[in-house]
Amino acid sequence: MTVSAAMSELPEPYVSAANDFRSDTFTTPTPEMMQAGLQASIGDAVYNEDVDTIALERRVAQLAGKEAGLFCVSGTLSNQIALRCHLFQPPYSILCDYRAHVYTHEAAGLAILSQAMVVPVIPSNGNYMTLEDIKRHYIPEDGDIHGAPTKVLSLENTLHGIVYPLEELVRIKVWAMENDIKLHCDGARIWNAVAETNVPLKQFGEIFDSISICLSKSLGAPMGSVLVGNFKFIKKCNHFRKQQGGGIRQSGMMCRMASVAVEGNWKEKLQRSHRMAHELAAFCHANNIPLESPADTNFVFLNLQKAKMNPDILVKKGLKYHVKLMGGRVSMHYQISDDSLERVKLAVLEAFQHAQKHPFDSEGPTKIYRSESTEVDIDGNAIGEIQTYKY
Ligand SMILES: Cc1ncc(COP(=O)(O)O)c(C=O)c1O
Numbered sequence: 377m378t379v380s381a382a383m384s385e386l387p388e389p390y391v392s393a394a395n396d397f398r399s400d401t402f403t404t405p406t407p408e409m410m411q412a413g414l415q416a417s418i419g420d421a422v423y424n425e426d427v428d429t430i431a432l433e434r435r436v437a438q439l440a441g442k443e444a445g446l447f448c449v450s451g452t453l454s455n456q457i458a459l460r461c462h463l464f465q466p467p468y469s470i471l472c473d474y475r476a477h478v479y480t481h482e483a484a485g486l487a488i489l490s491q492a493m494v495v496p497v498i499p500s501n502g503n504y505m506t507l508e509d510i511k512r513h514y515i516p517e518d519g520d521i522h523g524a525p526t527k528v529l530s531l532e533n534t535l536h537g538i539v540y541p542l543e544e545l546v547r548i549k550v551w552a553m554e555n556d557i558k559l560h561c562d563g564a565r566i567w568n569a570v571a572e573t574n575v576p577l578k579q580f581g582e583i584f585d586s587i588s589i590c591l592s593k594s595l596g597a598p599m600g601s602v603l604v605g606n607f608k609f610i611k612k613c614n615h616f617r618k619q620q621g622g623g624i625r626q627s628g629m630m631c632r633m634a635s636v637a638v639e640g641n642w643k644e645k646l647q648r649s650h651r652m653a654h655e656l657a658a659f660c661h662a663n664n665i666p667l668e669s670p671a672d673t674n675f676v677f678l679n680l681q682k683a684k685m686n687p688d689i690l691v692k693k694g695l696k697y698h699v700k701l702m703g704g705r706v707s708m709h710y711q712i713s714d715d716s717l718e719r720v721k722l723a724v725l726e727a728f729q730h731a732q733k734h735p736f737d738s739e740g741p742t743k744i745y746r747s748e749s750t751e752v753d754i755d756g757n758a759i760g761e762i763q764t765y766k767y
């Protein structure tokens with residue numbers, strides 16, 4: 377079968393993220409990025425011979441105030457090799473928030489690739505772990521042969537769109553250094569934290585031993601993350617990256633496109649998406665629609681369980697108003713159109729009003745990707761299984 381014949385059996389190609397609230401991962405490369413990609417270098421990056429790849433790695437490391445950077449095809453790979461690289465002799469453990477991506481959405485990579493136990497912590501303030509939370513749950517290296525000592529704290533900034541207070545990060549950093557514990561930051565949305573607080577990326581670089589800096593979410597690059605750290609650490613990460621199949625050949629095109637995003641006016645773009653999230657959160661407050669966490673940056677987390685909202689109805693109301701939703705997290709990004717924001721308000725409100733008549737008690741965990749109930753029609757009648765996540 378020719379490619380064109382195969383294409384004829386495929387769904388319509390994705391063309392715009394303007395009405396896509398499922399995630400900021402749906403941002404699409406701009407014509408400027410595509411044009412720049414055509415001028416990219418074409419060296420083999422495994423041999424460290426690709427100029428655009430080296431330039432991007434050096435630029436992002438410089439912005440973060442770190443010695444070196446490593447371009448990775450995904451944030452998942454970047455997180456996994458960073459955490460593996462901080463670990464030496466098992467038994468050991470990694471402490472993180474119970475919602476952390478490295479724990480919930482990286483397919484047990486830490487257990488399998490790093491042989492690490494993960495200690496997930498529910499923050500006592502409901503939003504972010506404090507030093508007191510960490511002290512209460514970490515495993516000290518005290519010779520107790522029952523334990524798997526905590527060797528890395530993996531924090532996310534932002535986490536669920538929540539900005540980690542700088543002063544708390546500094547407290548954690550001081551304590552971690554005193555206890556020979558490394559700090560990694562899953563910076564899938566670190567650009568959002570910078571845009572919202574004006575704390576320079578370099579200041580986070582002073583706190584964290586490593587940061588995974590995503591390019592493919594709010595910044596809108598087609599793929600990738602740059603992992604930053606000191607020279608020795610990044611050199612070893614490159615080894616683990618190759619081991620895990622992450623060695624990339626001609627990565628220049630992707631890196632040149634990402635460089636367009638990094639050098640662009642990302643701060644204003646992200647601040648607009650934050651304003652949109654704040655507007656939706658205010659709309660929810662005004663209509664007594666409960667939220668799960670503060671909408672500090674680009675996410676609005678509807679509290680579906682408290683509102684007794686059925687995620688399938690929410691997805692269907694979204695389709696009714698021509699916006700794409702996936703569950704209780706409403707993700708803003710700079711490519712969302714103003715009229716889509718108005719339409720998503722209507723979808724959320726109608727799903728909430730539906731819940732008043734047809735309260736839905738979900739048994740399963742609140743999941744970002746899937747609706748946990750069976751598919752229902754607008755009147756709440758079950759009509760089989762819904763697949764909001766296609767594979
Ligand atoms: C918080 C967080 N960390 C890491 C990742 C992983 O990034 P990627 O999808 O590029 O593997 C994601 C999802 O994209 C994420 O939301």
Ligand SMILES: C[C@@H](O)[C@H](N)C(=O)O
Binds near residue numbers: 398400401481744
């Ligand atoms: C859920 C996570 O894997 C994905 N990166 C997202 O935020 O949409």
